[in-house]
Structure formats: C-alpha cells, structure tokens
Amino acid sequence: MDVITEAAAAPVKLSVIAGADRLPIVRSVVERTLFIDDWSVDDVADVKLGVDEICSQLIAAAEPGSSIAVSIAAGPAGVTVQIDGWPDSAFAFDTAGFGWRVVETVTDAQTVAYVETGGGRQVVVRVAKSRTP
Numbered sequence: 001m002d003v004i005t006e007a008a009a010a011p012v013k014l015s016v017i018a019g020a021d022r023l024p025i026v027r028s029v030v031e032r033t034l035f036i037d038d039w040s041v042d043d044v045a046d047v048k049l050g051v052d053e054i055c056s057q058l059i060a061a062a063e064p065g066s067s068i069a070v071s072i073a074a075g076p077a078g079v080t081v082q083i084d085g086w087p088d089s090a091f092a093f094d095t096a097g098f099g100w101r102v103v104e105t106v107t108d109a110q111t112v113a114y115v116e117t118g119g120g121r122q123v124v125v126r127v128a129k130s131r132t133p
Contacts, residue, residue: 011073018062046106058085078130
C-alpha cells in the first residue's frame with residue numbers, strides 16, 4: 001500500500017465521535033479530498049463506499065464515547081485510507097460477510113490489524129485504491 005501514497009501530500013485527518021450521525025461527515029471529507037485531487041466520480045464513489053462499510057462496522061461495535069479516526073493520503077498514483085476505531089474488546093471485524101466483499105471489490109488492497117493499548121483494543125483498517133488513468 002505504501003507505493004500508492006509514495007508522493008502523496010500530507011494526509012487529511014478527521015476524528016469524530018463513533019456515531020451513525022457522523023457518517024455523512026466522514027463521507028463528505030473523503031469525497032471532497034478526492035475531488036480536490038481531481039479523482040473521477042466513479043473512483044470517488046468506490047472509495048466512499050468502502051470507507052462507509054468499514055466505519056459502519058466500527059461504529060456499530062464502538063465503546064460508548066469512543067471515536068473513529070480517518071486518515072486520507074492521496075497522491076498521483078492512488079489513495080490510502082486508514083480508519084482507526086475502538087470497539088468493545090470482543091469485537092472481530094467481519095471480513096467474511098457481504099460488506100467486506102464490497103470493500104474488496106471497490107478497493108485494491110485491504111488490511112485489518114488489532115492493537116492492544118493501555119486504553120483498550122484498537123482496530124486499524126487500511127484500504128488502498130489505485131488511481132484510474
């Protein structure tokens with residue numbers, strides 16, 4: 001995934017309370033970031049759809065009062081989006097369901113990692129999409 005953002009500018013970062021009412025904000029930031037970088041409408045829609053699915057899973061399992069953090073690094077070759085969430089400790093990201101299949105279809109690379117921190121268990125999801133010429 002690092003090749004895609006090799007020449008990317010500083011990432012755009014957003015942190016919001018993990019609530020369904022915050023999804024439109026995340027969608028808007030992803031969309032605007034890519035449109036400013038002159039991405040095609042179809043590619044923007046793909047990235048937004050993937051990010052929406054990931055955020056929806058993290059929000060549904062979020063600890064009360066926790067947040068999700070989104071980092072968007074777009075460059076000439078593509079984009080990498082990292083989404084960090086702090087769901088309850090029993091949460092396992094669903095990579096077998098239809099939603100994850102959509103993420104795999106609309107992005108070129110995906111990773112899910114779990115990080116044990118002093119404040120709980122963090123889930124880090126990264127997706128990347130190459131830019132369509």
